Amino acid sequence: MGKLLLLKFKDIVVAGFGTIGIMWTFMEIMESYFPNSRIVTNNKDNILILVIPALLSMVCKFIYIFKFELQAKSKIKDFKIVVKFGNILNCEDGVIIVGVNNQLSTEKDKIAKGSIHRQMVDKYGQDKMIQVFRDGKQKIKGNVKYFQEEILGKDFLFLPMSDINNSGAVSTKTSTVRIALDNLFVNQESLIAPNNKIFIPIIGTGAGGLHPSKQDVVKIIIESFLSFQKGANEEISSKIKTMNIVVYWKDVFQIDWIELSKWLENQKDYCWNC
Known part of the structure; x- marks a missing residue:
């Protein structure tokens, strides 16, 4: 870097x-x-x-x-993967994915200060987010473990992927992030994706989050998406045509953009046909 x-x-x-x-x-x-x-x-x-x-x-x-220039992107068949720098809450014309706790708690003392979840509480207000999560609990049914909500004209998808223990501490495991991502991609029949586009942060790497580097978590997200796409067919289709992984400005230099670009091209040139 x-x-x-x-x-x-x-x-x-x-x-x-x-x-x-x-x-x-x-x-x-x-x-x-x-x-x-x-x-x-x-x-x-x-x-x-x-x-x-x-x-x-x-x-x-x-x-x-x-x-x-600080981005990595590749087009594989009829879908595109883009890793870029930006503020995900400013993204438009697609659905913004927000990682949240499995308990769907929106209390400030149980949300990491730097998390997108916390930023939304600060931006839209505690009462609004409590209502969103209260409604969200009713929307999670069957195999679908996520829920969506439009807030002031923006489309959000809340993806449970961390746990709050008895002491109130939040923890995230690589396995739970993979399970949450797989659930999102496999259950796309319930997904509402404006312009077939999603924006996803480097989930699970905040306070009390994953130990792998942000570079590795970006690859985990891409691998989960590609795993679904490889099995997609006429009966199991993907609503997501463009997946944007958005890197926050504080993390931009924790990404090896040159290595990531080469790795992403390898997924296109070699691994897609494995």
């Missing part, structure tokens, strides 16, 4: 110095051919004419890298 950071930092610096070179050349040309022009007379000794465009160029390059 350090190598990738160094390369991206180099790209940002190069963008800045490249802009300085362009502005310097422009000013030299203007001074040679139009020495009395206002551009030359007003800015000849003004260093800001070089610094400001350079800084803007570096900022634009920084935003571009985060938005478009």
